[in-house]
Amino acid sequence: MREEILSLKNQAIAQISAAKSAEDLEELRIAYLGRSGKLTELFKRIKSVPSEEKKLVGVLINEAKNALTSLLSERKNSLKESARDWFDPTIPGIKPPRGHLHLVTHAIDEIANTFAQIGFVRVRYPEVEWDWFAFGGLNMPKDHPARDEWETFFVEGLNHPKFGEMVLTPQTSSGQLREMQRVKTPPIRMINIAKCYRRQIDVSHFPMFHQFEGLVIDEGISIAHLKGTLDYFARNFFGKERKTRLRPFHFQFTEPSFEVDITCGICEGKGCKVCKGGWLELGGAGMVHPVVLKNGGIDPSKYTGFAFGWGVERTYMMKSGLSIPDIRLLYSSGLQFLRQF
Numbered sequence: 001m002r003e004e005i006l007s008l009k010n011q012a013i014a015q016i017s018a019a020k021s022a023e024d025l026e027e028l029r030i031a032y033l034g035r036s037g038k039l040t041e042l043f044k045r046i047k048s049v050p051s052e053e054k055k056l057v058g059v060l061i062n063e064a065k066n067a068l069t070s071l072l073s074e075r076k077n078s079l080k081e082s083a084r085d086w087f088d089p090t091i092p093g094i095k096p097p098r099g100h101l102h103l104v105t106h107a108i109d110e111i112a113n114t115f116a117q118i119g120f121v122r123v124r125y126p127e128v129e130w131d132w133f134a135f136g137g138l139n140m141p142k143d144h145p146a147r148d149e150w151e152t153f154f155v156e157g158l159n160h161p162k163f164g165e166m167v168l169t170p171q172t173s174s175g176q177l178r179e180m181q182r183v184k185t186p187p188i189r190m191i192n193i194a195k196c197y198r199r200q201i202d203v204s205h206f207p208m209f210h211q212f213e214g215l216v217i218d219e220g221i222s223i224a225h226l227k228g229t230l231d232y233f234a235r236n237f238f239g240k241e242r243k244t245r246l247r248p249f250h251f252q253f254t255e256p257s258f259e260v261d262i263t264c265g266i267c268e269g270k271g272c273k274v275c276k277g278g279w280l281e282l283g284g285a286g287m288v289h290p291v292v293l294k295n296g297g298i299d300p301s302k303y304t305g306f307a308f309g310w311g312v313e314r315t316y317m318m319k320s321g322l323s324i325p326d327i328r329l330l331y332s333s334g335l336q337f338l339r340q341f
């Protein structure tokens with residue numbers, strides 16, 4: 001029995017010394033010292049040992065038990081130590097990722113705030129809309145060739161007896177008639193910022209983009225008010241020294257119609273490589289057509305108004321001087337791109 005005890009003890013020492021984890025140690029503890037562990041079993045056999053050997057065997061087993069117990073706890077501590085080696089509490093922690101607003105959301109906020117300063121109220125109207133609001137009521141009857149400009153998406157199978165088919169709004173001008181119907185009696189000072197959809201995709205077009213549309217209707221509103229509003233926007237959004245000009249153009253829903261240009265931010269209107277002639281094109285504007293006023297339930301013999309509608313993405317890029325090589329990047333959800341802003 002003495003041999004047996006010693007060899008069991010040596011075997012246990014070898015295994016405990018080689019253990020690699022706290023779980024291994026615990027397994028070994030149970031295997032040797034547990035209730036039916038190998039050493040415990042030896043204890044149980046003491047009663048069958050001849051009496052002259054009993055005392056010695058008892059001492060040996062106890063000694064083995066103490067040795068294993070202290071070796072186990074020693075190994076346990078040293079495993080803990082080495083686990084702590086790679087933990088350096090002085091290293092700065094890893095910050096949880098923190099997002100920010102999308103570039104276009106920033107642009108929308110900024111545009112809305114600039115117009116809010118001069119009393120424009122931000123509104124939003126349906127982006128899936130009846131034809132009449134998007135075209136018909138804006139003086140573009142069905143089959144009018146001007147509609148081609150707007151590359152429209154149609155929603156199949158929906159037809160309103162009065163308002164016609166359903167479309168994805170190709171322009172925020174669809175909000176003009178909705179606003180007239182809502183307010184009923186002018187004054188109206190609306191800024192409608194919304195998504196627009198057109199069947200176009202390339203480096204400078206995306207099927208979904210944003211426009212902001214201004215609409216002012218009151219007694220005695222003239223082109224001078226339009227020009228004043230555009231100049232205010234140019235100064236406050238683009239910079240003090242920027243100026244606008246109106247160029248004659250054509251839209252079915254405004255008369256007269258204009259395209260609005262702004263002096264180039266690089267050469268201040270003198271002409272440079274970027275702008276060529278000193279001016280950059282912002283977008284459309286004009287005096288609300290009397291037919292559109294009538295369609296909106298407003299008396300054109302009493303009230304006049306102006307409207308303008310431009311692309312948010314384009315306007316913001318012109319302000320920030322960002323040269324984004326492909327507009328599709330804005331909506332690609334690529335974090336590498338978006339994190340830059």
Ligand code: PHE
Pocket residue numbers: 170171172173213251254283284285286307308309310
């Ligand atoms: N809605 C026109 C467009 O999408 C722009 C515009 C708005 C023109 C308001 C005149 C008045 O191009």
